[in-house]
Amino acid sequence: MKILVCVSKTPDxxxxxxxxxxxxxxxxxxxxxxxxxxxxxxSLVRAIELKEANPAATIHLVTVGNADAEPIIRKALALxxxxxxxxxxxxxxxxxxxxxxxxxxxxxxxxxxxTGKETIDYNGSxxxxxxxxxxxxxxxxxxxxxDLNGTTATVVREIEGGEETAEVAxxxxxxxxxxxxxxxxPNMRGIMAARTKPLKVVEPAAVDALTSVVSFELPPAxxxxxxxxxxxxxxxxxxxxxxxxxx
Amino acid sequence: MSVLIFIDxxxxxxxxxxxxxxxxxxxxxxxxxxxxxxxxxxTVTEDLSxxxxxxxxxxxxxxxxxxxxxxxxxxxxxxxxxxxASGANVxxxxxxxxxxxxxxxxxxKLKAGLVAGAxxxxxxxxxxxxxxxxxxxxxxxxxxxQSTLKVISLNPNSYKTVATEGTAAVAAFAxxxxxxxxxxxxxxxxxxxxxxxxxxxxxxGGRGLKGPENWxxxxxxxxxxxxxxxxxxxxGDAHWRPHHExxxxxxxxxxxxxxxxxxxxxxxxxxxxxxxxxVIVVINKDPEAPFFKAAxxxxxxxxxxxxxxxxxxxxx
Ligand SMILES: Cc1cc2nc3c(=O)[nH]c(=O)nc-3n(C[C@H](O)[C@H](O)[C@H](O)COP(=O)(O)OP(=O)(O)OC[C@H]3O[C@@H](n4cnc5c(N)ncnc54)[C@H](O)[C@@H]3O)c2cc1C
Ligand SMILES: Nc1ncnc2c1ncn2[C@@H]1O[C@H](COP(=O)(O)O)[C@@H](O)[C@H]1O
Numbered sequence: 001m002k003i004l005v006c007v008s009k010t011p012d013x014x015x016x017x018x019x020x021x022x023x024x025x026x027x028x029x030x031x032x033x034x035x036x037x038x039x040x041x042x043s044l045v046r047a048i049e050l051k052e053a054n055p056a057a058t059i060h061l062v063t064v065g066n067a068d069a070e071p072i073i074r075k076a077l078a079l080x081x082x083x084x085x086x087x088x089x090x091x092x093x094x095x096x097x098x099x100x101x102x103x104x105x106x107x108x109x110x111x112x113x114x115t116g117k118e119t120i121d122y123n124g125s126x127x128x129x130x131x132x133x134x135x136x137x138x139x140x141x142x143x144x145x146x147d148l149n150g151t152t153a154t155v156v157r158e159i160e161g162g163e164e165t166a167e168v169a170x171x172x173x174x175x176x177x178x179x180x181x182x183x184x185x186p187n188m189r190g191i192m193a194a195r196t197k198p199l200k201v202v203e204p205a206a207v208d209a210l211t212s213v214v215s216f217e218l219p220p221a222x223x224x225x226x227x228x229x230x231x232x233x234x235x236x237x238x239x240x241x242x243x244x245x246x247x
Numbered sequence: 248m249s250v251l252i253f254i255d256x257x258x259x260x261x262x263x264x265x266x267x268x269x270x271x272x273x274x275x276x277x278x279x280x281x282x283x284x285x286x287x288x289x290t291v292t293e294d295l296s297x298x299x300x301x302x303x304x305x306x307x308x309x310x311x312x313x314x315x316x317x318x319x320x321x322x323x324x325x326x327x328x329x330x331x332a333s334g335a336n337v338x339x340x341x342x343x344x345x346x347x348x349x350x351x352x353x354x355x356k357l358k359a360g361l362v363a364g365a366x367x368x369x370x371x372x373x374x375x376x377x378x379x380x381x382x383x384x385x386x387x388x389x390x391x392x393q394s395t396l397k398v399i400s401l402n403p404n405s406y407k408t409v410a411t412e413g414t415a416a417v418a419a420f421a422x423x424x425x426x427x428x429x430x431x432x433x434x435x436x437x438x439x440x441x442x443x444x445x446x447x448x449x450x451x452g453g454r455g456l457k458g459p460e461n462w463x464x465x466x467x468x469x470x471x472x473x474x475x476x477x478x479x480x481x482x483g484d485a486h487w488r489p490h491h492e493x494x495x496x497x498x499x500x501x502x503x504x505x506x507x508x509x510x511x512x513x514x515x516x517x518x519x520x521x522x523x524x525x526v527i528v529v530i531n532k533d534p535e536a537p538f539f540k541a542a543x544x545x546x547x548x549x550x551x552x553x554x555x556x557x558x559x560x561x562x563x
Contacts, residue, residue, distance in 0.1 A: 013496050013516045017385045037497050094361055095354065120383050120496055120519070124363045125342070129319060129351030138428040139319045141348040144491075154432075158491065159317075159344050160257060161442030164434040166316075178483075178497060179490055210360030214376055214389040219522070225529070225539045230548030233557045236528070239544060246505040246526040247448070247472060247561070 001057040003047045004110040005081065006101055006128075009065055009072040010036045010121045019216040026121075026216070035072050038116025038177060040079070045181035046146055047114055048080035058082050060108060064100045066090045070199065077194035078186035084199045092122065093209035098130030103205045105135050111151070111170040117142055117177035125175070132173035140166060144179030250276040251335035252303060253326055254285045255345045259292035263445050264341035264403040266301055271406045272339040273302025275368055281336070285415065286329040288314035288322060299415035301408060307333065307420035314424065316431040317345055323352035325422040330357065332420070335396070342400035343444060350400040360392035366405040366523075383496050383519035403444055404502040405523070443492065446475035448505045449524070451494060453479040453517075455510020455531065455550055459487035464554040465509055471561050477501065479511045495520035510550045513538025530554065 011017075012032040020027045034040070044061075051057040061076050061084040063069050073084045087100040105113055113135075115128035125141070132139035144163060145156035151170045156163050158177070186194075228236045240247045252272035255265045269285060276283035285306040287295060295306050307329050314321065326349065330338050338353060340346035342364050354361035362377040366387065370376040374391050377399055381388045443449065450469040452462065469476045476492060483493030494501055496516040502523035509530045511517060518541050521527070529542040532549050539545050546553050 011382075013519070017382045019386075041497075094351070094363070095358070098351075098355060122381055123379075123383060123500075124351075124361075125347040126351035126354070126361055126363045129348060130355040130361075132319070133323060133352040133355035137320075139348060139352065140429065141319065142344055157344075159434070159436075160262065160445060161440065162434065162436035163491070164316075165432045167430045167432055168428060178493065210354075210358070210394045211362065211390050211392050214391050216381070217378075217387045217389070219385075219387065222541060222543065225542040225545045227539075227545050227547060230546050230553050233546070233553060233560045236544060236546060236557065237560045240505070240526070240528070244505070244526045244543065 001054060001112070002108060002110045003050065003057060003059045003112045003114065004105055004108060005039070005044050005047045005059060005061050006113065006115040007039045007044065007061050007063045007073060007076045008036045008116070008119050009033050009063065009069045010119055013037070013120065017218070023215045023217065024213070033072060035076050036116050036119050038118065040076065041183040042178065042180040043114035043116055043176035044076055044079055044081070045184050046176060049181060050148060051080070060085060060110070062087070062101055062104050064089060064097045073199060074194050075186065077197045078190040079184055080190065081197070083197055086199060086201050087204050088201050089204040091209050092213060093211045094124050094126045094130060095211070096207050096209040098127050098134060099207040100204050101127065102131050102134035104202070105131060113137070113173040115173070115175045117175050128173050128175040135171070135173070137171045137173050138168050139173045140168060141175045143174050143176050146174060146176065146180050248281045249333045249335050250279065250281060250283045250337045250339060251330050251333050252283060252285045252339045253346070253349070254287045254298070254306070255341060255343065256287060256289060256291050259290060261291070261293055261298065262341070262343065264343045266408045267403065267406045268339050268341040268401050269298060269301040269303050270408045271368065271401050275337060275339070276302070278368065278371060279336070284333045284335070286326055286420065288325060290315060295417045296414045299413035300410045302413070303415050306415045306417045308417055309420050309422045309424065311424045313427055316427070316429070317348060318427040318429040319348040319352050321425060321427055322349045323356055325424060326353050327356050328422045329420055330396070337397045337399060340398070340400040342402050346400045350398055354398040357396050358394060359396035359398045360394040361398045361400070362390045362392060363400045364402050365399045366402050369399070380523060384500065384523045385519060402502060402523070441473065441475040443475045443477055443494070443499055443501060446501070446503050448472045448474035448507070449477050449501055449503045450474045450507045450509070451477035451479070451511060452482060452488070452509045453511030454481050461551070462488070464551065464558070468507070468554055468558045471558050479517050508538055509554060511538060512536050513541060
């Protein structure tokens with residue numbers, strides 16, 4: 001069985017969000033980069049667990065990004081996975097990124113493609129669905145549980161106000177979130193092993209991007225908190241009712 | 248030319264997030280000088296023509312039982328057919344659970360540029376530029392779509408529904424419905440509770456509540472307000488509350504009209520899931536809790552005293 005895990009690089013969750021060049025670029029000064037948490041904690045760990053249960057399985061990681069994504073890929077390899085592929089380009093358009101991954105997926109003939117629920121910087125929640133369409137595979141999004149029985153997957157996914165269980169035959173694309181696996185910390189052996197695991201760099205396929213970022217904005221600053229005395233909750237109710245019109 | 252809106256239903260009822268998508272799509276159609284049409288999949292018990300009051304003039308219905316459960320691939324193929332038939336230039340989804348599964352597939356199928364998570368009407372004065380939330384609600388990006396056909400998914404709770412007069416013409420749409428590859432075996436809905444992502448008001452608790460046995464005061468307040476309940480990540484991790492209630496960067500992102508945070512410190516990862524809320528109320532005994540900086544209203548006090556009083560005051 002061959003599993004492809006999509007891994008992307010995002011600013012650390014506590015990174016200061018600021019923009020440069022007339023608000024057209026994210027300000028990377030002083031920013032720590034991490035593996036997108038949904039990719040690291042859930043999809044990658046679940047793939048590793050599947051391999052632990054079935055040692056004949058292989059796990060490939062793929063990232064679409066420049067050379068500066070390599071530390072992230074190495075860190076992911078330290079958690080597990082057999083080899084990594086980096087598509088050497090840095091476009092932000094979802095269609096473009098998905099088309100690059102779909103190309104890798106077609107060539108590798110994977111049974112299973114895992115993505116995270118969403119990137120914590122772009123918040124598209126869309127790459128997985130696009131890949132699935134491009135490789136003509138079913139797509140289960142927002143998975144909270146993933147089990148495999150031969151070539152049939154049983155997946156629990158989030159729906160409005162609950163969850164539902166679905167059965168799907170492989171090949172399949174799944175976007176993973178909390179519940180699918182538990183976060184792991186790479187150990188020394190993993191870190192050493194990752195240094196020598198293959199990291200292939202491939203050039204991007206010729207695909208037209210369909211969107212582009214014009215500018216960024218920060219939300220207007222809050223006016224500041226209005227404090228109400230703890231023994232005067234009636235005042236809070238009045239403010240919420242009359243001023244904020246929230247209740 | 249038209250704006251086509253995907254109208255999402257569950258158990259025969261149109262979802263609230265879809266009413267927002269319809270209003271948004273209808274306003275966009277007006278802005279572009281065209282008409283708004285809708286597409287509904289599956290069997291619906293509601294009177295669809297009444298959706299005309301949100302501005303949609305024509306609804307294509309594919310009343311096929313197979314479509315009562317989400318198979319993103321089937322949905323995408325049917326919606327794409329409807330888009331072609333109605334000559335759509337823009338297809339609008341809600342960025343809810345269904346939209347997240349389907350909009351991207353439709354965009355890929357039709358080679359249409361996608362803005363997922365839009366929060367305002369596009370600027371069509373010079374090109375087609377859509378504002379969306381990025382960095383988990385900490386910023387916005389204005390995204391230009393270059394393709395002729397465009398797909399937008401609208402963040403739930405970010406566009407106000409406006410109901411006026413009007414009825415929509417409902418017509419059966421004969422789409423090719425293939426065999427589903429996704430077989431839904433069980434559906435497990437938490438009945439009687441307001442779904443978190445659709446809620447107008449969310450009451451949320453953190454580690455400050457000390458343990459699951461203390462959640463009663465929060466549930467009482469939520470009940471009084473008709474609110475959904477949520478929690479911080481450590482609360483979910485400790486199984487004090489079901490994990491689907493965990494909001495934040497790695498949990499659910501909510502954008503209600505009112506978010507009441509009780510005993511939550513306001514870590515940046517928590518804020519990332521709630522900072523699109525219109526009004527934030529913080530109840531915390533520590534005046535230095537970072538959450539107060541993101542709040543509109545606050546009470547520095549002990550939750551175990553303040554919350555029951557608040558519930559009582561609302562009751563009056
Ligand atoms: C990569 C990453 C991702 C994360 N993602 C998330 C996420 O998605 N969501 C999330 O919530 N967290 C997330 N976290 C964790 C986050 O950093 C915080 O640790 C967490 O939000 C703290 O939860 P809390 O506010 O409930 O608990 P605490 O930080 O322990 O705060 C408890 C608060 O309760 C107050 N309090 C105590 N007693 C009372 C009382 N009697 N009355 C009133 N107030 C009282 C205290 O003053 C304190 O402010 C993430 C962390 C990391 C590193
Ligand atoms: N540049 C990228 N390279 C590899 N995988 C990516 C990339 N961008 C996004 N993904 C994957 O797609 C998921 C959803 O991303 P998004 O649609 O941007 O929210 C992420 O969690 C990743 O698994």
